[in-house]
Amino acid sequence: MSFLKRSFLIGLVAVAAVFAAACPERTSIADIQSNPSKFQDKTVAVAGVVKDSYGLNIPGTQVRGGIYKIDDGTGSIWIVTEDAVPGKGAEIGVEGRIGSGINWNGKNYGLGMYEKQRKFRRR
Numbered sequence: 220m221s222f223l224k225r226s227f228l229i230g231l232v233a234v235a236a237v238f239a240a241a242c243p244e245r246t247s248i249a250d251i252q253s254n255p256s257k258f259q260d261k262t263v264a265v266a267g268v269v270k271d272s273y274g275l276n277i278p279g280t281q282v283r284g285g286i287y288k289i290d291d292g293t294g295s296i297w298i299v300t301e302d303a304v305p306g307k308g309a310e311i312g313v314e315g316r317i318g319s320g321i322n323w324n325g326k327n328y329g330l331g332m333y334e335k336q337r338k339f340r341r342r
Contacts, residue, residue, distance in 0.1 A: 249289065249293035251317060255268040255330050266312040267291035272303030286331075289313065297331040311339035 246263045269315040274285025284317055285304040288297050289311065305311055314336040320329020 225233060236342065245312075248289075248291050248294045248296050251296065252330060253318065254293050255319055258321060260316060262316055263332070264312060264314045265289065265291060265332070267295075267310070269305050269307055269309045269311060270295060271305040272307060274300075276303050298334050299331055300334040300337070302334070302337070305337070305339070312338045312340070 244264065246258070246265055248253065248265055248267070251258050251265070268291075270288045270290045272285065272287035274283070276283040276285070283303055284301045286297055286301075288295050288298050313332065313334055315332040315334045317330070317332055320331065329331045329332065
């Protein structure tokens, strides 16, 4: 194998390794809910079906955003977005940062995720 081909293959493997390391591994919602402190302020990826959504979008302005709940079969979690919310029944994958809201008497009442990126499943 020539030096040029070998260098190209080594470079290609190195680039693939960097991209693979940058993507968070999918986490089940049950894992997040069972140990929220482990995931607090960390970027995770979850996938599931949209069960409920509430949003605001005013055409012609930059005002949009909302909240939606996804369920992956192990549990459900609310996702906060600054983009348009997906419709009920959509199958999506979401990458974002886990955050907690109201903690009272040792119980967490507001576990959720701040969306960074979203992908829809192709049908």
